Amino acid sequence: MAQAIAPNKPSPNKPSPNKPGANKLRRRKNLRPAGFDELGLRRALDDRMLPALVAAMAFLAALGLAGFFVAASLARHWQDGAASTLTVQVPDPGLAMEPGSARGETRRDRVVAMLARTPGVVSARALSDDELNELLAPWIGAGPNNGLERLTLPLPGVVQVRLGATPPKLDELERQLAAAVPRTLVESHQVWIGRLATLARSLQACAGGVLVVVAGVAAAVVAAATRAGLVQRRQAIEIVHGLGATDGYIAGRFTRRTTRLAAIGGLLGATAALPVLLGLAQLGAPFVSGGAEAASAGFPQLPALLWFGLPALPVAAGAIGFVTAQATVRSWLRRLP
Amino acid sequence: MIRFEGVGLSYPRSAAMQAGTVPDEAGRRRSDTREILRNLNFFLPDGEFRWLLGPSGAGKTSVLRLLYLAVRPTAGRLTILGADISTLNRTALPRLRRRIGVVFQDFRLLGHLSAFDNVALPLRLAGRPEGALTVDVMELLAWVGLDGRTDARPHELSGGEQQRVAIARAVVARPALLLADEPTGNLDDGQAERLMRLLKELNRLGTTVVIATHNDALVARHPAPALRLDQGRLLSARRN
Numbered sequence: 001m002a003q004a005i006a007p008n009k010p011s012p013n014k015p016s017p018n019k020p021g022a023n024k025l026r027r028r029k030n031l032r033p034a035g036f037d038e039l040g041l042r043r044a045l046d047d048r049m050l051p052a053l054v055a056a057m058a059f060l061a062a063l064g065l066a067g068f069f070v071a072a073s074l075a076r077h078w079q080d081g082a083a084s085t086l087t088v089q090v091p092d093p094g095l096a097m098e099p100g101s102a103r104g105e106t107r108r109d110r111v112v113a114m115l116a117r118t119p120g121v122v123s124a125r126a127l128s129d130d131e132l133n134e135l136l137a138p139w140i141g142a143g144p145n146n147g148l149e150r151l152t153l154p155l156p157g158v159v160q161v162r163l164g165a166t167p168p169k170l171d172e173l174e175r176q177l178a179a180a181v182p183r184t185l186v187e188s189h190q191v192w193i194g195r196l197a198t199l200a201r202s203l204q205a206c207a208g209g210v211l212v213v214v215a216g217v218a219a220a221v222v223a224a225a226t227r228a229g230l231v232q233r234r235q236a237i238e239i240v241h242g243l244g245a246t247d248g249y250i251a252g253r254f255t256r257r258t259t260r261l262a263a264i265g266g267l268l269g270a271t272a273a274l275p276v277l278l279g280l281a282q283l284g285a286p287f288v289s290g291g292a293e294a295a296s297a298g299f300p301q302l303p304a305l306l307w308f309g310l311p312a313l314p315v316a317a318g319a320i321g322f323v324t325a326q327a328t329v330r331s332w333l334r335r336l337p
Numbered sequence: 338m339i340r341f342e343g344v345g346l347s348y349p350r351s352a353a354m355q356a357g358t359v360p361d362e363a364g365r366r367r368s369d370t371r372e373i374l375r376n377l378n379f380f381l382p383d384g385e386f387r388w389l390l391g392p393s394g395a396g397k398t399s400v401l402r403l404l405y406l407a408v409r410p411t412a413g414r415l416t417i418l419g420a421d422i423s424t425l426n427r428t429a430l431p432r433l434r435r436r437i438g439v440v441f442q443d444f445r446l447l448g449h450l451s452a453f454d455n456v457a458l459p460l461r462l463a464g465r466p467e468g469a470l471t472v473d474v475m476e477l478l479a480w481v482g483l484d485g486r487t488d489a490r491p492h493e494l495s496g497g498e499q500q501r502v503a504i505a506r507a508v509v510a511r512p513a514l515l516l517a518d519e520p521t522g523n524l525d526d527g528q529a530e531r532l533m534r535l536l537k538e539l540n541r542l543g544t545t546v547v548i549a550t551h552n553d554a555l556v557a558r559h560p561a562p563a564l565r566l567d568q569g570r571l572l573s574a575r576r577n
Contacts, residue, residue, distance in 0.1 A: 036454075036461075037449075038447060038450060038454070038458060038461070040447070040448075040449045043449070235445075236447055236449075239445050239446075239447060240447075240458070240462070241431075242405065242406075242407060242434065242439070242445075243434065243435070243458060243459050243462055243506075244431045244432065244433075244434035244435030244459065244462050244463065245431060245462050246428070246431045247428075249431075249462065337406060337407060337408055337409055337427070337430065
């Protein structure tokens with residue numbers, strides 16, 4: 001006995017048969033369970049409430065994340081489209097140019113030829129009557145008794161232009177076209193598409209703000225749960241602290257539990273959000289190029305980054321749980337000597 | 338080595354009342370501090386044994402709180418186990434606490450842990466491997482007569498049994514300094530004598546032992562130098 005309690009001297013580890021209690025050592029080898037809970041945190045940090053609250057936050061975060069990526073994708077798509085295409089309208093497209101022009105060349109032919117020669121233009125293609133008919137069908141109807149055949153309106157010719165990486169100056173192009181073929185109009189789409197892109201960027205910023213707010217609320221939820229746990233287990237913490245536990249040891253005990261509970265909540269929230277996002281993607285498929293086909297084939301498309309973002313939610317939730325619990329517990333422990 | 342040099346301790350008045358260390362003065366609310374200990378000066382070489390004596394409210398518990406690093410002195414200079422507590426960095430205190438064993442009057446056991454886990458806790462906090470700590474814990478539990486109750490929770494134990502668990506926890510890490518506040522309060526005479534033999538044995542092996550008690554009979558049976566306190570002041574540090 002004296003050897004076992006001698007101050008600061010190691011004692012033999014092997015049990016001696018004639019020492020009291022030695023006969024019980026064999027069944028005592030693995031006495032400390034893996035989840036040894038000396039602070040009693042299983043009672044203090046409820047394993048239902050915290051995951052449920054974090055799951056709700058993760059669900060909202062998943063929606064915000066989807067909004068962020070979709071808005072970013074739309075803004076990029078629209079901006080790219082606005083920068084790379086323009087439409088040229090040619091009134092009286094079938095009229096022949098003046099007698100000096102080459103072999104009955106029409107006004108439309110002249111515009112297309114001029115555009116094709118313009119540096120920075122990749123292609124210039126005049127829409128056919130059928131294509132125009134299809135374009136106007138939503139407004140004037142389609143079929144043999146409807147459409148352009150019934151109309152006596154003088155419709156302009158429409159030339160679709162694709163621009164290269166260094167597009168020409170539009171004002172100058174419009175002036176040149178109008179000088180050669182009077183009343184020709186160049187419509188760049190840039191103003192409207194630019195406004196839509198700005199709107200999409202604003203929505204993206206809002207979605208980002210939602211993510212920040214959700215993360216903040218999740219941190220507040222974890223901090224409140226941790227503080228409640230600290231208050232509830234105050235006596236146990238003070239005892240363990242008095243026995244020589246460091247702040248890092250105690251904070252680690254809290255952190256291990258809050259990280260696990262928050263990550264479980266994040267996983268539940270992200271899992272719950274997935275079918276909702278797939279449903280929204282199905283609804284939005286017709287508005288995305290190539291999306292309708294994929295949706296009809298039974299595979300609604302989510303933004304590619306979302307497939308990385310959704311699995312990251314439990315990780316982010318766990319990280320919020322870890323950092324918040326560490327900060328909360330360490331701050332609380334500083335009041336102890 | 339323990340050295341008190343002009344050590345004083347003051348609590349904020351509200352905290353002092355809350356802790357029960359000073360009487361409530363008819364509900365008066367004042368924001369000043371209450372001086373609990375005044376100008377304590379004494380020196381304890383390593384391996385000494387001291388009784389800590391004095392009437393209720395004399396400051397015995399406060400001296401013990403200073404010694405087990407629950408509070409820092411608000412005046413003077415305090416050295417414990419060679420470390421200057423007044424200036425020691427807070428991050429260095431846990432290591433020092435692990436060298437100090439304490440038997441509290443109210444035991445302070447963790448109610449959700451078994452007797453074995455309560456006793457093993459200081460060793461686990463010190464990072465002792467499970468295989469290495471089991472022997473010591475079982476030996477101590479057997480020595481205090483609780484080898485059949487290792488899995489019992491504190492609420493399943495009598496007051497005396499709880500106190501024996503607390504004693505085992507205090508000595509299991511073989512502390513350099515052992516402090517006890519009325520350690521025989523819930524023990525019968527036989528158990529009290531066994532405890533005193535253990536404490537003296539620890540002391541003989543080099544542990545500094547300080548025991549606060551009201552038990553005059555116990556002090557008479559085990560004569561040793563005493564620190565006598567009254568109203569926060571040290572009256573004497575002479576042999577009992």
